[in-house]
Amino acid sequence: MSQASNTSMISIQGISKQYGDFHALQHVNLEIAKGEFVVLLGASGCGKSTLLNLVTGFDRSTAGRIVVNDREVTKVDPHCGMVFQQYALFPWLTVLDNVAFGLKMKGVSRAERHNVAQRFIEMVGLKGFEHKYPNTLSGGMRQRVSIARVLANDPDVILLDEPFAALDAMTRQVLQDELLQIYEKSKKTIIFITHSIDEALLLSTRMIIMSARPGRVVTDIRNDLPMPRNADVQLSPRYNELKSQIWGTVQSEVMRSLQATSH
Template sequence: MISIEGIAKHYGDFKALERVDLEIEKGEFVVLLGASGCGKSTLLNLVTGFDKPTAGRIVVNGREVNKVDPHCGMVFQQYALFPWLTVIDNVAFGLKMKGIAKAERLEVARRFIEMVGLRGFEDKYPNALSGGMRQRVSIARVLANDPDVILLDEPFAALDAMTRQVLQDELLQIYEKSKKTIIFITHSIDEALLLSTRMLIMSARPGRVVTDIRNDLPMPRNAQVQLSPRYNELKGQIWDTVQSEVMRSLQATSH
């Protein structure tokens, strides 16, 4: 589904990414982990076409990415909803831009609003919703556009622990139903282990993939998975790698 070939991204002398090669299969749930500043968000922006690489190329479902790609849907940390539109109009917005008739786009929007657990809130405005509910609207809007790939940049980072856990569970259910290809950024190893089918750990700057781990914890998952010996084994492996990259980053910064 996604082929990342020799990608580099430089901003003048600053090297954000260097020599990133990666293949992501259709239906994988890939989580990117790594220290702050290692280029995770930069890589997502390149995949969706918000930015262009200094070197290399990215191909999504057979199409080289040269501009903002409608076949990729992005969910940001800060919701990015239109405050003057209701929930249903926010979710249907992309379909409206595609020229889909009003009755059809509202029907699609209602289906995904129900999928994310917001039935009954169709006519509310974003300022009447909690943070967790706003993020559900953001996810429903992406799903309604039926992209090949869903990209999520720390979507639950600003939420309280209980809301975050509820949305993690809901995202897993959506993934099971939709079988979409997902790339998800987080700083939480626990979140990565709960959600992913595969985890990629990025190096300290310049960013590249240093460890590629298949998550073999059984699906469906919930918080109980943390009690398994395999969970702790994987968590220790990830922590050791991330810690060594953080230390390397700190040493490089101090020189």
């Protein structure tokens, strides 16, 4: 696993977010070092996606500030690349042109952007599919295109909002392995949202558990499981110890969330 440097890539300082009387986030403080793979866990509605939207600049906080690579986020930040659960691809463009789209918007020449796109298409295992259209691809392949497009734009930070949730278990496992390999090659700083404790343990260098609404950081766990994280790791005592610790915290927050909505 790549070792993160001590340089802070993302600084989340006293962030709160309200929508009218609805409190989504409350005084969230989080420092994420360059090269970390941070997974956000928590009950539905705890503000995980809201926090990612604030980091990218899709939304503005009610209080606090966010700094990405020494730049305060005040609008949509091109230095953050987002991969959504749904495949946000242009159906009229080929795989190659979808991956190259951001570079085209930056004015990169056709030859250069296609060279860059080709490199990342191969990195996500889609060589030979460059001239296919999204509607001819499986869900897992479309998500690989989405990841390749983000990588081609060379952002400082990659944000993934439950990117594998809609996939079958086998495809999900394959893409988890590929994402870890991409992380090793790219050395990018990653924030990844999931509801799966197993997915968090397999992917992360660090896990942040958020409280029931309004969302706050309740537990910050360093993932010290050895690599490679295969089936053997999942049978280890340390894996089960971490899983039990996380489940205990998440379960109590889910119960708090259910109790809050029932009143």
